[in-house]
Amino acid sequence: MKSDRLAIxxxxxxxxxxxxxxxxxxxxxxxxxxxxxxxxxxxSALRDRLSFGHLDAAHMLAxxxxxxAMGLGGGGAHLxxxxxxxxxxxxxxxxxxLAEQLHDYGHSxxxxxxxxxxxxxxxxxxxxxxxxVPFPFSMHAELVCYWLTALGLPAPENLDIRTIPPQLxxxxxxxxxxxxxxxxxxxxxxVVASGCGTLLLPCNAIWAFAPEKVLTVRHxxxxxxxxxxxxxxxxxxxxxxxxxxxSSMTLTSELLSRPEYLDVDADIIECALSGQFxxxxxxDQRNVPGFVEFHKxxxxxxxxxxxxxxxHQLARRTGLDPQxxxxxxxxxxxxxxxxxxxxxxxxxxxxxxxxxxxALSDDSEAPSHRGRVVLQRDAFFDGRIFEPLPFDxxxxxxx
Amino acid sequence: MQTNLSIIVVExxxxxxxxxxxxxxxxxxxxxxxxxxxxxxxxxIKARQPDIVLIDMSNPSRDTLEEMTxxxxxxxxxxxxxxxxxxxxxxxxAIEAGVSAYVADQLRPERVxxxxxxAIVRFQMFQxxxxxxxxxxxxxxxxxxxxxAKGLIMKARKVEEEAAYxxxxxxxxDQSKRVADVAEALVTAARLLS
Numbered sequence: 001m002k003s004d005r006l007a008i009x010x011x012x013x014x015x016x017x018x019x020x021x022x023x024x025x026x027x028x029x030x031x032x033x034x035x036x037x038x039x040x041x042x043x044s045a046l047r048d049r050l051s052f053g054h055l056d057a058a059h060m061l062a063x064x065x066x067x068x069a070m071g072l073g074g075g076g077a078h079l080x081x082x083x084x085x086x087x088x089x090x091x092x093x094x095x096x097x098l099a100e101q102l103h104d105y106g107h108s109x110x111x112x113x114x115x116x117x118x119x120x121x122x123x124x125x126x127x128x129x130x131x132x133v134p135f136p137f138s139m140h141a142e143l144v145c146y147w148l149t150a151l152g153l154p155a156p157e158n159l160d161i162r163t164i165p166p167q168l169x170x171x172x173x174x175x176x177x178x179x180x181x182x183x184x185x186x187x188x189x190x191v192v193a194s195g196c197g198t199l200l201l202p203c204n205a206i207w208a209f210a211p212e213k214v215l216t217v218r219h220x221x222x223x224x225x226x227x228x229x230x231x232x233x234x235x236x237x238x239x240x241x242x243x244x245x246x247s248s249m250t251l252t253s254e255l256l257s258r259p260e261y262l263d264v265d266a267d268i269i270e271c272a273l274s275g276q277f278x279x280x281x282x283x284d285q286r287n288v289p290g291f292v293e294f295h296k297x298x299x300x301x302x303x304x305x306x307x308x309x310x311x312h313q314l315a316r317r318t319g320l321d322p323q324x325x326x327x328x329x330x331x332x333x334x335x336x337x338x339x340x341x342x343x344x345x346x347x348x349x350x351x352x353x354x355x356x357x358x359a360l361s362d363d364s365e366a367p368s369h370r371g372r373v374v375l376q377r378d379a380f381f382d383g384r385i386f387e388p389l390p391f392d393x394x395x396x397x398x399x
Numbered sequence: 400m401q402t403n404l405s406i407i408v409v410e411x412x413x414x415x416x417x418x419x420x421x422x423x424x425x426x427x428x429x430x431x432x433x434x435x436x437x438x439x440x441x442x443x444i445k446a447r448q449p450d451i452v453l454i455d456m457s458n459p460s461r462d463t464l465e466e467m468t469x470x471x472x473x474x475x476x477x478x479x480x481x482x483x484x485x486x487x488x489x490x491x492x493a494i495e496a497g498v499s500a501y502v503a504d505q506l507r508p509e510r511v512x513x514x515x516x517x518a519i520v521r522f523q524m525f526q527x528x529x530x531x532x533x534x535x536x537x538x539x540x541x542x543x544x545x546x547x548a549k550g551l552i553m554k555a556r557k558v559e560e561e562a563a564y565x566x567x568x569x570x571x572x573d574q575s576k577r578v579a580d581v582a583e584a585l586v587t588a589a590r591l592l593s
Contacts, residue, residue, distance in 0.1 A: 042462045044499070052494050073468045136466050163441065163466040165459035177439060318469060 003034040010059040012262045015086035022239035031231035051077035060216040067137040078219035085213040088204040089292030091188035099198035111286040114205040114381035118151040132164035132181040140182040142313045185272035199279035209378035233341035244295035297376030302333035305354040305388035357386040409454040411436040426517035452501040496522040541579040548582035
């Protein structure tokens with residue numbers, strides 16, 4: 001059988017795993033697809049190559065398609081999300097100078113209490129706190145902003161969020177360009193290894209189940225390629241399901257470490273996949289179960305309420321109308337396509353397409369099309385609950 | 400009278416920077432600054448308030464410039480990634496050539512055209528050079544491996560160089576592989592056994 005080629009872009013990070021695994025382990029071939037994987041040097045380059053049709057699909061920061069729908073950044077192409085590729089998987093760290101001040105203040109570096117860590121940070125840091133994130137439209141920026149604003153350190157007056165590409169984060173900390181950073185693995189651990197920083201929190205301490213990377217395509221590519229995008233969703237779903245098996249971890253680390261993918265030691269990748277961290281130069285160890293999640297708890301389901309939460313945050317940060325932003329964003333996460341594509345598979349999908357974000361303080365059962373599906377704990381550190389808008393299906397049909 | 404456009408070129412390779420500046424000078428009268436890659440890139444650019452910023456798409460620092468599209472302070476000028484509305488597809492050509500342009504808001508597209516066209520030609524040349532260099536390097540490395548494999552066959556089978564190459568080529572044809580790949584496998588295997 002001749003397979004259909006899809007040009008797919010990714011940024012060399014641990015959470016590009018579903019695309020790399022789909023290609024390497026034959027899940028793409030099973031759907032008659034051949035993934036031509038292109039490594040991108042930056043998020044903006046990846047987004048633009050997708051927008052201008054050089055790529056069919058891309059591994060993308062969840063807020064990028066939402067920002068595009070709000071008219072922020074980029075070439076203006078309308079982007080849609082077919083699936084979530086990964087949940088969580090990022091860390092926050094501080095310069096060693098700031099870490100020392102936190103120690104003196106009595107902070108325990110427990111690596112789980114966002115409230116305590118944030119309050120200690122606000123008490124000792126110079127204002128404005130300069131914090132590096134990989135991209136202006138990223139969960140890193142949104143989560144940091146949500147966390148510190150809630151604790152009384154508002155942006156931009158007292159919080160200066162700066163964009164620094166992950167591979168330059170070490171240099172920025174060394175040069176005292178920034179006091180703190182929020183970044184995906186393996187880059188946080190690399191700052192620790194270079195001896196200039198200490199890890200403070202995994203981001204799932206801020207929001208227990210936050211969408212991180214999404215499978216993104218151009219909106220106008222979907223209609224003429226219905227069959228193809230269904231196969232793409234199924235191939236990545238199988239890859240994510242395979243990734244969720246503990247026995248897959250070693251092989252995944254080996255695959256990702258190859259020079260054409262991450263070009264990083266397999267050991268470092270395995271640490272991120274298993275949530276084992278060395279948080280300081282002194283070798284303090286912390287363990288974060290479920291540090292990055294590909295499949296469990298309907299992780300791949302692109303909840304419209306997730307898109308709305310992102311739009312809400314982004315709007316508040318950029319001075320746009322949050323209600324209007326949420327309205328534009330909700331149709332970007334294509335629950336309809338995700339459902340259609342997976343109907344004939346063993347995937348168990350939630351019955352609803354939108355939910356109150358942050359309402360689950362424990363793993364809970366929810367109605368699904370087969371019966372019950374278990375959703376992961378998704379609480380925010382401050383216990384707030386985000387109510388989504390009612391959805392107007394006519395808007396999607398009219399588009 | 401319109402003032403000359405001010406352009407910032409972000410490029411840390413001196414040689415390449417000079418070439419870009421020369422190309423732009425040929426295209427018109429501009430005020431041009433070059434910034435070598437640095438961690439405070441976005442702020443350096445903001446301080447200069449240029450009309451146009453040009454940067455190599457393969458430069459990871461491009462993400463830092465994306466911050467400027469969010470500029471909201473009263474003294475900051477909004478900046479957007481250049482997207483032309485004309486049928487000429489200048490943006491697509493730019494992306495193919497590997498150059499990104501950020502342009503101050505309310506700058507008329509025809510003023511940007513000459514700058515972008517000159518940059519595109521120059522970056523296409525860089526890209527060709529990069530491909531050629533990579534190809535040459537690969538060819539050289541393959542040649543080395545093939546020579547080593549030939550040497551191994553000559554020693555093991557006690558044959559001349561030409562015969563050794565024939566054996567290698569036949570093995571490649573039989574397995575429908577490239578000669579270089581078979582040579583590589585042989586060299587790796589020999590290293591393991593020695």
